[in-house]
Amino acid sequence: MKTILSIKNLQHYFGKGTVDENHVLKGINLDIREGDFISIIGGNGAGKSTLLNSVAGSFPITSGSILLNGQDITKQNVMKRSDKISRVFQDPRMGTAVRLTVEENLAIAMKRGQSRGFSKGVKKQQRKFFKEQLATLGLGLENRLQTEIGLLSGGQRQAITLLMATIVRPELLLLDEHSAALDPKTSLLVMELTEKIISEQNLTAFMVTHNMEDAIRYGNRLIMLHQGQIVVDLANEEKNQLTVPDLLELFHKKSGSQVSDDSLLL
Ligand SMILES: Nc1ncnc2c1ncn2[C@@H]1O[C@H](COP(=O)(O)OP(=O)(O)OP(=O)(O)O)[C@@H](O)[C@H]1O
Numbered sequence: 001m002k003t004i005l006s007i008k009n010l011q012h013y014f015g016k017g018t019v020d021e022n023h024v025l026k027g028i029n030l031d032i033r034e035g036d037f038i039s040i041i042g043g044n045g046a047g048k049s050t051l052l053n054s055v056a057g058s059f060p061i062t063s064g065s066i067l068l069n070g071q072d073i074t075k076q077n078v079m080k081r082s083d084k085i086s087r088v089f090q091d092p093r094m095g096t097a098v099r100l101t102v103e104e105n106l107a108i109a110m111k112r113g114q115s116r117g118f119s120k121g122v123k124k125q126q127r128k129f130f131k132e133q134l135a136t137l138g139l140g141l142e143n144r145l146q147t148e149i150g151l152l153s154g155g156q157r158q159a160i161t162l163l164m165a166t167i168v169r170p171e172l173l174l175l176d177e178h179s180a181a182l183d184p185k186t187s188l189l190v191m192e193l194t195e196k197i198i199s200e201q202n203l204t205a206f207m208v209t210h211n212m213e214d215a216i217r218y219g220n221r222l223i224m225l226h227q228g229q230i231v232v233d234l235a236n237e238e239k240n241q242l243t244v245p246d247l248l249e250l251f252h253k254k255s256g257s258q259v260s261d262d263s264l265l266l
Helices: 048-056 102-109 124-135 154-166 184-200 212-217 236-240 244-255 261-265
Strands: 003-014 022-033 037-041 063-068 085-088 172-176 205-208 221-226 229-235
Touching: 003 048, 022 048, 022 229, 037 048, 037 212, 048 085, 048 172, 048 205, 085 154, 102 124, 102 154, 124 154, 154 184, 184 205, 212 244, 221 236, 221 244, 229 236, 229 244
Parallel strands: 037 205, 037 221, 085 172, 172 205
Antiparallel strands: 003 022, 003 063, 221 229
C-alpha cells in the first residue's frame, strides 16, 4: 500500500533554550498509508495537536522530516501545504468565512490547489454542483445556498466545513477534535458524515479525538500518544476488538500512571 505521509524522527520544542523550554514531540516516526483513517488519543498535553500542527505546517518543526506522497514538505509553510492537506478544526467558525454565504464559501473551497485569486463569485453551473453536494449531507442545506454561514448551527457548519475540506480531494485530511464542541447527537451526526465522506472518497485521514469510543468505532487504526511519544499503534482486527476498558488498561501500562476515564475523555 502506498505511503501518503511519512514522519521521520520528528522532534519539537516550544521555547527552546529558554526557561520555558518544553520538549513536546520526542522522536515521532509514523507512516500513514493510503486509505488509513487514524485516530489519535492521549492525555492533556500529550502533544496531539502539536503533531497535527506539525503536519499542517503551522510552525517550523525543531528537527526531523515530513514527506507527503514522497515529497519533502518539511520546509513548506502552512499556505503551501494547504493545497494538498485540508483541515477541519474544533471551532466551527475556523475554516469558513462567517460573513459569506454557503455557496460563496464553497466557491472559495473549490479553488484549493489553484492559484487562488480571492473571488467568491458563484457561477451558475457551480451552483447546481453545490446543491448536489450539499444534498449528500442529508441536512436540507441544499436549500440554504444563500444563507450566511455564520447563521447556521454548529453542526450544520461542521458538516459544510467537512464538505469544503473535501470538495477538492485532499491528499490528506486532518481532523482536529472536529466534533468535540457539539452536543452528543450532533457529534454523532458529524462523525457518521465524516466516515461516509472518507470511505466514499477513499481519503486518508488523521483525527485527534478525546473520545475513546469514537477512536474505537471509527477508522482502521488507533494511535496513543503519551508525553510526546507514540506508545500504542493498533490497526484493523486488533483495533476492532478494543474496548474502552482495554484502552484505559493500555494507557496505564504504557504511561505507568493511573488514569481515570475522564482524563482521556475531557
Ligand atoms: N504554541 C505553543 N507555544 C508554547 N507551548 C505550546 C504551544 N502549543 C502547545 N504547547 C504546549 O505543548 C504541550 C502539548 O500541547 P498539545 O496541545 O500538543 O497537547 P494535546 O495532546 O493536544 O493536549 P490537549 O488534549 O489538552 O489538547 C503542552 O504542554 C502545551 O502547553
